[in-house]
Amino acid sequence: MPENKPLPDDLRDRYLDLVKRSLTGALSEDNDSILGGVRMLGAKGIKKRTANAVAKVAGKLDLEIAYKKPYDPVARESGLDWPARAESMIxxxxxxxxxxxxxxxxxxxxxxxxxxxxxxxxxxxxxxxxxxxxxxxxxxxxxxxxxxxxxxxxxxxxxxxxxxxxxxxxxxxxxxxxxxxxxxxxxxxxxxxxxxxxxxxxxxxxxxxxxxxxxxxxxxxxxxxxxxxxxxxxxxxxxxxxxxxxxxxxxxxxxxxxxxxxxxxxxxxxxxxxxxxxxxxxxxxx
Structure with missing residues (x-):
């Protein structure tokens, strides 16, 4: 995209809407819970520490263990959840x-x-x-x-x-x-x-x-x-x-x-x- 020419209003709005939905994981409805993922790293609870240990073993085999969770568009609107893969949680x-x-x-x-x-x-x-x-x-x-x-x-x-x-x-x-x-x-x-x-x-x-x-x-x-x-x-x-x-x-x-x-x-x-x-x-x- 050229950086010295502004987009027409309708295209600018569509481009920015697409980018922000991608960055927040709203576009892909990113709501997986990944074993050893960002929600679990550094956790002190025994269940999450065990999950992290299992994830490390899986990672050595180039495997990722995840389970699907229902996507909540209301929570994602206000950043009340924590997307596993998206670039932003806001x-x-x-x-x-x-x-x-x-x-x-x-x-x-x-x-x-x-x-x-x-x-x-x-x-x-x-x-x-x-x-x-x-x-x-x-x-x-x-x-x-x-x-x-x-x-x-x-x-x-x-x-x-x-x-x-x-x-x-x-x-x-x-x-x-x-x-x-x-x-x-x-x-x-x-x-x-x-x-x-x-x-x-x-x-x-x-x-x-x-x-x-x-x-x-x-x-x-x-x-x-x-x-x-x-x-x-x-x-x-x-x-x-x-x-x-x-x-x-x-x-x-x-x-x-x-x-x-x-x-x-x-x-x-x-x-x-x-x-x-x-x-x-x-x-x-x-």
């Missing part, structure tokens, strides 16, 4: 929110790049790039920020809200850099305007060569990951730009509290709009 509503925010900044001429902090398999940032291609916008970069090692152990002494957090034990959340790059390639969306920031946010974001930001999407789950990202990125967000928090509702005492603390400290009063049970966003005043 669901269709949060994907559409990305689409709407990008359309608005393009229509209003809001300057700046797009960034997501915490990308898993890359679905949301792949969709960001797809939107730019569909609009023929070659002026913006897409920044892909992740440790590519999963989440950090909680630092409860500095961030008490994260005390007892065990997300770092969920090894299914750790997706390597080359896997994410390959996912971009599979959609023919990897080019020089996709930039990768590899490492913990506290190390990469303060020194990243970021200029203006038009859309920032934070998906770090934890208080630590969220506050470290928003403190660096929000001052770079252009007036008219969007701040999206993937875990605002699902991790209200961690990511959600970090957002409230930052907004209170900095006198941010723009209304927060809920996307679904998990995500929320607001638009920085023009």
């Amino acid at each position: 669901g269709l509503k949060r994907m559409t929110n990305i689409q709407d925010c990008i359309a608005a900044v393009i229509a209003d001429g809001v300057p700046g790049d797009l960034i997501e902090t915490g990308v898993w398999r890359g679905g949301a940032v792949i969709f960001m790039k797809a939107n730019l291609v569909a609009w023929g916008d070659t002026t913006r970069k897409v920044w892909v920020a992740d440790s590519f090692e999963g989440l950090p152990p909680p630092d409860a002494s500095r961030f008490p809200a994260d005390k007892g957090d065990e997300l770092h034990t969920q090894t299914g959340l750790a997706v390597g850099l080359e896997t994410v790059k390959n996912n971009f390639r599979r959609y023919d969306l990897l080019d020089d305007d996709v930039e990768f920031l590899v490492g913990w946010f506290k190390d990469t974001l303060p020194v990243a060569p970021l200029g203006d930001i038009a859309v920032m999407r934070l998906d770090g789950d934890m208080y630590e990951s969220t506050i470290q990202a928003i403190e660096v990125l929000y001052p770079k967000l252009s007036p008219g730009g969007f701040c999206i928090i993937d875990d605002f509702g699902s991790h209200a005492t961690q990511a959600g509290q970090a957002v409230h603390d930052y907004r209170d400290k900095n006198g941010i009063t723009e209304p927060i709009i809920q996307i679904d049970e998990f995500g929320a966003f607001w638009r920085k005043s023009l």
Whole structure:
């Protein structure tokens, strides 16, 4: 697809609908439960640990053991389930929110790049790039920020809200850099305007060569990951730009509290709009 010519409105909508349905697994109705798959990796329960052990044996024989589960379109709409194979677990509503925010900044001429902090398999940032291609916008970069090692152990002494957090034990959340790059390639969306920031946010974001930001999407789950990202990125967000928090509702005492603390400290009063049970966003005043 040429990147310097916008698609007609009807084709753009159809292309983006197809991409987001593919990225979320809605297109293939991806709802298999795979033995030793992403839902089980790092689990502590004896049943799931046993399943992981069996899966390892099967994997040595190049076999995959899975059982079919009924696909629930309502759950996939709001990202309430966890697709086994898809590139994103955020669901269709949060994907559409990305689409709407990008359309608005393009229509209003809001300057700046797009960034997501915490990308898993890359679905949301792949969709960001797809939107730019569909609009023929070659002026913006897409920044892909992740440790590519999963989440950090909680630092409860500095961030008490994260005390007892065990997300770092969920090894299914750790997706390597080359896997994410390959996912971009599979959609023919990897080019020089996709930039990768590899490492913990506290190390990469303060020194990243970021200029203006038009859309920032934070998906770090934890208080630590969220506050470290928003403190660096929000001052770079252009007036008219969007701040999206993937875990605002699902991790209200961690990511959600970090957002409230930052907004209170900095006198941010723009209304927060809920996307679904998990995500929320607001638009920085023009």
